[in-house]
Amino acid sequence: MKKEDGSAQKKSYSYSYCVMEDIYGVVMGVPKDQLQLQLSHKNPPPPPPFHLHFPLPNLGPAFQDLINTREVGEFLSGALAGAMTKAILAPLETIRTRMVVGVGSKNIHGSFAQIIEQQGWQGLWAGNAINMLRIVPTQAIELGTFEYVKRAMTSTQDKWNQNGSPRLNIGNLSLSFSLSWLSxxxxxxxxxGIVSTLVCHPLEVLKDRLTVSPEVYPNLSIAVHKIYRDGGIGTFYSGLFPTLIGMLPYSTCYYFMYETMKKSYCLGKKKQSLTRAEMLLVGALSGLTASTISYPLEVARKRLMVGALRGKCPPNMAAALSEVVREEGVIGLYRGWAASCLKVMPSSGITWMFYEAWKDVLLVERRRAAAAKSSAPRG
Structure with missing residues (x-):
C-alpha cells in the first residue's frame, strides 16, 4: 500500500507540473520546446564545488642540507655533551651553589651530609630538571657560537692579510683597521659566553632558586609563577649585568686556555689530535684556570641572584663584593672555591671529551654523506 501511494503521488506531481507548463505556454505564447529551455535556465544546475589549492614548496632538500651543515653538527654535539655532563655531575653542582650563596654548612662534607639528612639522596639532584633544560640550549649555543665566531674571525683575518685591511681616509688622515692583534x-x-648568557639567563635564575630553596619552590611551575608574581618578567633577568661581567673573563679564558694547551700539547708530542683521556685532562685544567680567575665575580653574581631569598640584596656587583669582604674578609671571595673546582674541573673535562667525541661522530657522518652525494652519478 505504501509503495502504491508513493507511485500515485509521483504521477500526480508529474501531471500537475505538465499542466502548469502547458498553461504557462498558452498564456505567454511560448512554444513548448522553448518553454522547457527557459525553465532550465531559470533553474540552472548547481555550480561545481570550489577548491582552494596552494602548492606547498618542497622543503625536504633544503632541510636535509641544513641538517648536514657543520654548524648544526657542532650545535647538536654541544647539546649532547652538556646533557650527559650535567646528568653525571648534578650533586656537585648542588653543593657548590649552596656553599657559594652561604646556605648550610661551609665545607663540602658537611654540606653533603646536611642535604642527605634533610632531603634524602634526591636532594643532591634538586633543581636538576631545570638544570638539564638550561644546560642543553646553553651548551649548544655556547659551543656552536664559539666555533662559528672563531672560524669567521680566522677567515676575515686571512682575507685582510691577503687583500689588505680596509682604510678610512679623513682629509690627510688615513686610518687602517687591522684584526691581526685579536685572537x-x-x-x-x-x-x-655573552650570547649564551643573554639567551639562557632566566633558566639560570630558576635553577638557583630551585636549588637553594626547594621548600619555597618545590617544582618548576610553582617557581615560575612565584617569581613572576613577585617581580614580573624583570626578575627572571636579575643579576644579568654581573653575570655578563663575570662570564666575559671566564668564557674568554676558558676557551683560550683549552685551545692553547691543546695546540701546545700536540706540537710538543708531534701528534695531530688528543686522545679522549688527554681531552679530559686539558679540559679540566682550562676550567680550573678560568674559574680561579673569575671566581670572585661568580660569588658576587650569586649573591645578587638569590639575595632576595635571604631578605637582603646588594644594589650592584661592587656592593656585593664589598659586603663579602666586610663580612668574611678577602677569603670570602673564594668561599666555596674548592667545591667549585670539584665541579668545574670534571665538568669542563667531561664536556670537552663528550663534545669532541660527538663532533667526530656527527661531522664524519655528514662528510661521508656529502661525499657520497657529490660522487653519485647524475642522470
Whole structure:
C-alpha cells in the first residue's frame, strides 16, 4: 500500500507540473520546446564545488642540507655533551651553589651530609630538571657560537692579510683597521659566553632558586609563577649585568686556555689530535684556570641572584663584593672555591671529551654523506 501511494503521488506531481507548463505556454505564447529551455535556465544546475589549492614548496632538500651543515653538527654535539655532563655531575653542582650563596654548612662534607639528612639522596639532584633544560640550549649555543665566531674571525683575518685591511681616509688622515692583534679563539670565547648568557639567563635564575630553596619552590611551575608574581618578567633577568661581567673573563679564558694547551700539547708530542683521556685532562685544567680567575665575580653574581631569598640584596656587583669582604674578609671571595673546582674541573673535562667525541661522530657522518652525494652519478 505504501509503495502504491508513493507511485500515485509521483504521477500526480508529474501531471500537475505538465499542466502548469502547458498553461504557462498558452498564456505567454511560448512554444513548448522553448518553454522547457527557459525553465532550465531559470533553474540552472548547481555550480561545481570550489577548491582552494596552494602548492606547498618542497622543503625536504633544503632541510636535509641544513641538517648536514657543520654548524648544526657542532650545535647538536654541544647539546649532547652538556646533557650527559650535567646528568653525571648534578650533586656537585648542588653543593657548590649552596656553599657559594652561604646556605648550610661551609665545607663540602658537611654540606653533603646536611642535604642527605634533610632531603634524602634526591636532594643532591634538586633543581636538576631545570638544570638539564638550561644546560642543553646553553651548551649548544655556547659551543656552536664559539666555533662559528672563531672560524669567521680566522677567515676575515686571512682575507685582510691577503687583500689588505680596509682604510678610512679623513682629509690627510688615513686610518687602517687591522684584526691581526685579536685572537680568534679569545673573541670566539667571549662571544660564546655573552650570547649564551643573554639567551639562557632566566633558566639560570630558576635553577638557583630551585636549588637553594626547594621548600619555597618545590617544582618548576610553582617557581615560575612565584617569581613572576613577585617581580614580573624583570626578575627572571636579575643579576644579568654581573653575570655578563663575570662570564666575559671566564668564557674568554676558558676557551683560550683549552685551545692553547691543546695546540701546545700536540706540537710538543708531534701528534695531530688528543686522545679522549688527554681531552679530559686539558679540559679540566682550562676550567680550573678560568674559574680561579673569575671566581670572585661568580660569588658576587650569586649573591645578587638569590639575595632576595635571604631578605637582603646588594644594589650592584661592587656592593656585593664589598659586603663579602666586610663580612668574611678577602677569603670570602673564594668561599666555596674548592667545591667549585670539584665541579668545574670534571665538568669542563667531561664536556670537552663528550663534545669532541660527538663532533667526530656527527661531522664524519655528514662528510661521508656529502661525499657520497657529490660522487653519485647524475642522470
Amino acid at each position: 680568534p679563539v679569545a673573541v670566539g670565547g667571549a662571544a660564546a
